[in-house]
Amino acid sequence: MRLIRHPxxxxxxxxxxxxxxxxxxxxxxxxxxNGLFHMNYRAQGLDWISRIGxxxxxxxxxxxxxxxxxxxxxxxxDARGIEDPRITKLGDTFYMTYxxxxxxxYGQGEATHSGGGVTPMIAKSxxxxxxxxxxxxxxxxxxxxxxxxxxxxxxxxxxxxxxxxNIWLAESEDLQVWPEEWxxxxxxxxxxxxxxxLTVGAGGVPIETDFGWLIIYHAYDSTHTYRLxxxxxxxxxxxxxxxRPNDFIFEPAEIWEIKGDVPNVVFSSANPVVDNLVYxxxxxxxxxxxxxxxxxxxxxxxxxxx
Numbered sequence: 001m002r003l004i005r006h007p008x009x010x011x012x013x014x015x016x017x018x019x020x021x022x023x024x025x026x027x028x029x030x031x032x033x034n035g036l037f038h039m040n041y042r043a044q045g046l047d048w049i050s051r052i053g054x055x056x057x058x059x060x061x062x063x064x065x066x067x068x069x070x071x072x073x074x075x076x077x078d079a080r081g082i083e084d085p086r087i088t089k090l091g092d093t094f095y096m097t098y099x100x101x102x103x104x105x106y107g108q109g110e111a112t113h114s115g116g117g118v119t120p121m122i123a124k125s126x127x128x129x130x131x132x133x134x135x136x137x138x139x140x141x142x143x144x145x146x147x148x149x150x151x152x153x154x155x156x157x158x159x160x161x162x163x164x165x166n167i168w169l170a171e172s173e174d175l176q177v178w179p180e181e182w183x184x185x186x187x188x189x190x191x192x193x194x195x196x197x198l199t200v201g202a203g204g205v206p207i208e209t210d211f212g213w214l215i216i217y218h219a220y221d222s223t224h225t226y227r228l229x230x231x232x233x234x235x236x237x238x239x240x241x242x243x244r245p246n247d248f249i250f251e252p253a254e255i256w257e258i259k260g261d262v263p264n265v266v267f268s269s270a271n272p273v274v275d276n277l278v279y280x281x282x283x284x285x286x287x288x289x290x291x292x293x294x295x296x297x298x299x300x301x302x303x304x305x306x
Contacts, residue, residue, distance in 0.1 A: 001302045003250040003280055003292035008061050010256060012041065012289035020045035020069055021053060024261050026283030029087040029096065030270035038128045039063060040070070040085045040096065041289060049073060050081030050101070054129060060279055061291070071131050076104035077119055086269045088148040088205050096123045096131060097159070099144045107140015120146045120161060122175060137161065137178055145201035150208065154236065160202035165189050167200050167217065169239045184239050189219065195248045196229060197221045203228065204271035212242045214303050216271050216280060225264040227251040232303040245306035250280070250292055260285020
């Protein structure tokens with residue numbers, strides 16, 4: 001089973017007239033709200049620092065974007081970029097999880113990246129345009145690909161995150177403190193399985209179904225080719241995998257997915273379900289934004305039995 005690329009691809013390209021999204025636009029968060037699709041996407045311009053832009057669409061295909069970014073670096077923690085947003089709606093509030101790439105390291109020991117630390121952050125908004133930073137999810141470790149579930153589970157806020165090379169679960173009572181004793185691994189790479197043999201990471205917001213949490217995740221192998229897979233997690237204990245198919249559902253195939261700023265990458269951080277169709281928005285080769293779709297029932301059946 002494979003996702004189907006939309007014929008209008010790529011949906012969003014760099015803007016050579018802009019100083020902040022000159023070179024790359026990729027890895028978007030997309031949510032449907034009040035009859036419109038809202039996209040918050042990562043962009044890199046003349047200084048190569050990542051910022052978050054905003055675009056809106058009536059159909060999820062044709063986009064109008066704002067001329068200025070909506071989230072920009074503000075201190076040493078994110079001075080080298082704000083990366084890879086994911087957006088979850090809880091009640092009347094939107095929460096963005098994103099990665100801050102800084103010039104200073106805020107954890108213990110040595111920084112995991114040259115020039116500064118990588119910090120998974122959380123922000124909130126009432127309108128998807130102005131964002132209040134809530135702070136770091138954790139500090140002092142190479143942790144990213146974090147995304148909030150769309151409801152509390154057993155009375156706690158819950159999110160997926162990545163402690164390389166595995167996907168983990170974390171819980172919190174207030175979105176501020178995430179106790180280590182409430183964190184546990186879910187699944188990791190499968191050395192014998194090829195496409196997801198080295199590292200795995202969460203994609204967009206988990207989709208609640210009658211049969212479990214349906215998630216789309218990314219993985220790469222020894223060739224560093226990023227592909228997408230799907231699996232099903234238990235509704236009340238998402239650390240339990242109900243079923244994880246061996247096969248992937250999407251891989252780089254178009255020239256603009258194979259060649260770009262980072263080659264051989266399809267990376268999704270958004271999978272809203274609209275009219276029984278799953279819209280999988282993805283960054284292609286860290287350069288462009290594409291869309292692939294699949295029927296909700298088809299994807300769920302694959303996650304259950306594939």
